[in-house]
Amino acid sequence: MREQQTLAFDHNGKVAFITGAGSGIGRATALRLAAEGAAVIVADVNAEGAGETVRQVHAARGRALAVHCDVRDRASIAAARDAGLAEFGSITYLVNNAGLVTMESLDELTEEHWDLVLDVNLKGQWLVTQEINPTIEAAGGGAIVNLSTVESMVVVSSKGYAQVHYNASKGGVPMLTKALAVELARKNIRVNAVAPGPIATGFVSLEGITSPEAMEFMSQRLLIQRVGQPDDIAAAISFLLSSDASWITGIQLPVDGGWLTR
Numbered sequence: 001m002r003e004q005q006t007l008a009f010d011h012n013g014k015v016a017f018i019t020g021a022g023s024g025i026g027r028a029t030a031l032r033l034a035a036e037g038a039a040v041i042v043a044d045v046n047a048e049g050a051g052e053t054v055r056q057v058h059a060a061r062g063r064a065l066a067v068h069c070d071v072r073d074r075a076s077i078a079a080a081r082d083a084g085l086a087e088f089g090s091i092t093y094l095v096n097n098a099g100l101v102t103m104e105s106l107d108e109l110t111e112e113h114w115d116l117v118l119d120v121n122l123k124g125q126w127l128v129t130q131e132i133n134p135t136i137e138a139a140g141g142g143a144i145v146n147l148s149t150v151e152s153m154v155v156v157s158s159k160g161y162a163q164v165h166y167n168a169s170k171g172g173v174p175m176l177t178k179a180l181a182v183e184l185a186r187k188n189i190r191v192n193a194v195a196p197g198p199i200a201t202g203f204v205s206l207e208g209i210t211s212p213e214a215m216e217f218m219s220q221r222l223l224i225q226r227v228g229q230p231d232d233i234a235a236a237i238s239f240l241l242s243s244d245a246s247w248i249t250g251i252q253l254p255v256d257g258g259w260l261t262r
């Protein structure tokens with residue numbers, strides 16, 4: 001693990017709606033934003049994970065609420081938003097973080113898994129943004145960060161095959177981000193994306209990503225020779241949401257240990 005994180009950005013008075021915050025990068029983002037003064041709405045299909053995130057935020061004396069939210073379901077998103085509004089009174093930030101992948105080669109990939117991955121990773125970001133952005137506008141504006149990946153730009157085939165559905169879903173995120181930035185600028189809402197490299201979460205398998213075999217594969221790409229931690233991504237998200245990034249919109253920021261450099 002890395003040394004204790006330095007808190008740098010002021011989110012006092014802000015309220016963040018974070019999808020997929022019951023685990024991994026979403027949980028680290030909830031903890032970081034709460035430590036920097038925001039109230040966090042922990043939105044996830046995994047009630048147990050969301051509850052644990054809230055427990056950790058409360059233990060650190062932050063403000064958090066767990067809400068059930070399936071990013072594929074408009075009614076579920078609206079109910080989660082309304083529960084968050086009832087608790088905290090406004091929403092100023094959105095982090096479209098919920099995501100998943102299934103590991104299959106082209107020939108094994110089913111239509112069911114194609115639809116699942118596209119619906120959660122790409123359609124879900126649009127649907128949640130459509131439901132939440134009027135609330136951010138009503139608060140006077142704010143910011144949105146979408147979770148992308150280096151795999152929106154390059155194919156990583158550590159097992160000898162790509163995940164074509166995952167690449168396609170995340171390939172849409174930088175352009176969705178630009179289009180949303182154009183649409184929402186008039187509402188005083190900035191929209192950016194973060195593109196992580198390999199991060200130690202349970203996304204695929206924590207053991208897998210931290211194994212010597214995985215490190216040997218990754219070391220050929222990484223300039224900074226370690227797997228990324230959820231806190232590395234939370235720091236970038238915190239910056240892009242903050243007023244320190246008030247002149248940044250429409251970008252995708254790689255946070256990848258140099259993966260995309262060569």
Ligand SMILES: NC(=O)c1ccc[n+]([C@@H]2O[C@H](COP(=O)([O-])OP(=O)(O)OC[C@H]3O[C@@H](n4cnc5c(N)ncnc54)[C@H](O)[C@@H]3O)[C@@H](O)[C@H]2O)c1
Pocket residue numbers: 019020021022023024025026043044045046049069070071072097098099100120147148149150195196197198199200201202203204
């Ligand atoms: N871990 C990595 O190496 C990595 C690299 C690049 C990008 N990312 C992206 O970062 C984001 C977070 O990934 P993570 O590594 O923290 O994974 P994770 O599996 O730890 O967390 C994902 C969370 O999303 C939730 N989720 C899944 N489907 C959902 C749905 N329909 N509605 C609401 N919530 C749902 C899960 O319950 C889980 O809590 C994802 O978008 C992922 O694509 C991860």
